[in-house]
Amino acid sequence: MQAVKQTANEVWVFAEQLEGTLSNVTLELIGAARALAADLCGTVATVLIGNQVDELIPTLFEHGTDTVYYVNAPIFQWYRAETYSRAFCELIQKYEPEILLMGATTTGRDLAGAVATALKTGLTADCTGLELDAGQKLLLASRPALGGNIMATIVCEKHRPQMATVRPKVMPMPERISGRTGTVIYEQVELREQSLKTKVLEIVREHSADTKMEDANIIVSVGRGVQNEHTLVLAQTLAEVLGGVVGGSRGAVEKGLVDDQHQVGQTGQTVRPKLYIAVGISGAIQHTVGMNRAQTIIAINTDETCPMMKLATYGIVGDAALVLPALIHEWTAALKPSIA
Numbered sequence: 044m045q046a047v048k049q050t051a052n053e054v055w056v057f058a059e060q061l062e063g064t065l066s067n068v069t070l071e072l073i074g075a076a077r078a079l080a081a082d083l084c085g086t087v088a089t090v091l092i093g094n095q096v097d098e099l100i101p102t103l104f105e106h107g108t109d110t111v112y113y114v115n116a117p118i119f120q121w122y123r124a125e126t127y128s129r130a131f132c133e134l135i136q137k138y139e140p141e142i143l144l145m146g147a148t149t150t151g152r153d154l155a156g157a158v159a160t161a162l163k164t165g166l167t168a169d170c171t172g173l174e175l176d177a178g179q180k181l182l183l184a185s186r187p188a189l190g191g192n193i194m195a196t197i198v199c200e201k202h203r204p205q206m207a208t209v210r211p212k213v214m215p216m217p218e219r220i221s222g223r224t225g226t227v228i229y230e231q232v233e234l235r236e237q238s239l240k241t242k243v244l245e246i247v248r249e250h251s252a253d254t255k256m257e258d259a260n261i262i263v264s265v266g267r268g269v270q271n272e273h274t275l276v277l278a279q280t281l282a283e284v285l286g287g288v289v290g291g292s293r294g295a296v297e298k299g300l301v302d303d304q305h306q307v308g309q310t311g312q313t314v315r316p317k318l319y320i321a322v323g324i325s326g327a328i329q330h331t332v333g334m335n336r337a338q339t340i341i342a343i344n345t346d347e348t349c350p351m352m353k354l355a356t357y358g359i360v361g362d363a364a365l366v367l368p369a370l371i372h373e374w375t376a377a378l379k380p381s382i383a
């Protein structure tokens with residue numbers, strides 16, 4: 044049997060940032076890394092790659108990282124798999140972390156795949172749970188498998204680092220400890236623009252006035268049970284009254300009620316709002332895996348036995364076309380500013 048090389052007991056997190064704005068998933072992963080590091084009797088380190096993003100370092104410490112490996116150069120101004128993976132691989136070969144976590148975002152997914160391929164190690168994508176077998180120093184990475192019908196726990200026994208990506212909002216945000224500090228290790232990676240295959244020619248910004256669904260506190264989510272345009276407008280109105288956004292199941296996407304950017308679930312987004320109102324959604328596991336961490340869930344459904352009703356904090360049995368106007372009426376009255 045191939046022996047696993049002894050590595051430092053460090054759990055690493057990739058600090059994903061864009062133009063000096065840190066993604067929340069980085070901080071969520073630092074929280075998850077702290078729990079793993081405690082079981083490992085190790086420490087948490089964050090890898091920050093960019094151009095003049097020093098101001099992010101205190102935030103990383105205050106959310107629980109012990110060490111920041113900081114690679115700072117103009118060549119890292121914009122994310123490129125080629126440059127970031129080279130930097131990552133050099134650092135990993137030098138410091139040999141035990142575990143490496145990245146957000147399952149567009150950037151994190153791209154980078155994690157490139158790093159795992161270059162280092163010939165294992166990567167579990169889109170995990171929903173992370174634990175440690177402390178005796179064997181094995182990361183137990185759980186994720187839905189076989190179309191969401193089972194939860195699989197995946198281990199990487201023979202190669203290091205053990206890598207996993209986790210979607211935003213799956214892990215809770217750790218508490219911020221104001222004034223907490225740690226060690227910054229400045230690293231240089233030799234890369235020349237002329238020898239790179241990928242060039243950044245233009246940055247095209249996406250214009251969106253909408254609150255991003257993953258950041259929304261209130262989501263009114265529609266399903267195939269929303270029978271017509273009129274009921275959809277009612278759901279949109281309810282979202283507006285509550286200051287929330289509209290999401291949907293895959294059933295709703297297939298029916299053309301919402302676009303696929305607003306699909307919640309295994310192949311859509313993972314959300315963790317304060318309030319999730321599921322309108323005409325049956326509650327298939329592929330959907331609930333993306334929303335079951337909502338603080339309060341209200342299900343509106345004609346079928347009182349459907350899985351969403353069992354998951355919900357409150358269930359309203361009835362036709363959405365009749366229930367929604369009543370909720371809009373009640374909430375509009377309740378939220379109307381009182382006149383003294």
Ligand SMILES: Cc1cc2nc3c(=O)[nH]c(=O)nc-3n(C[C@H](O)[C@H](O)[C@H](O)COP(=O)(O)OP(=O)(O)OC[C@H]3O[C@@H](n4cnc5c(N)ncnc54)[C@H](O)[C@@H]3O)c2cc1C
Nearest residue numbers: 266267268292293294308309310311323325329330345363
């Ligand atoms: C690999 C894979 C990945 C998938 N990924 C996702 C994913 O990311 N997200 C996702 O959502 N699904 C996903 N699915 C699909 C998932 O299995 C379900 O098919 C889907 O979630 C069903 O959507 P729905 O609940 O809107 O529709 P249905 O299951 O058809 O449920 C409709 C519900 O509406 C109720 N209803 C009917 N009429 C009314 C009415 N007038 N008023 C109120 N209620 C009413 C019904 O009782 C029923 O409960 C995936 C499937 C696979 C195989």
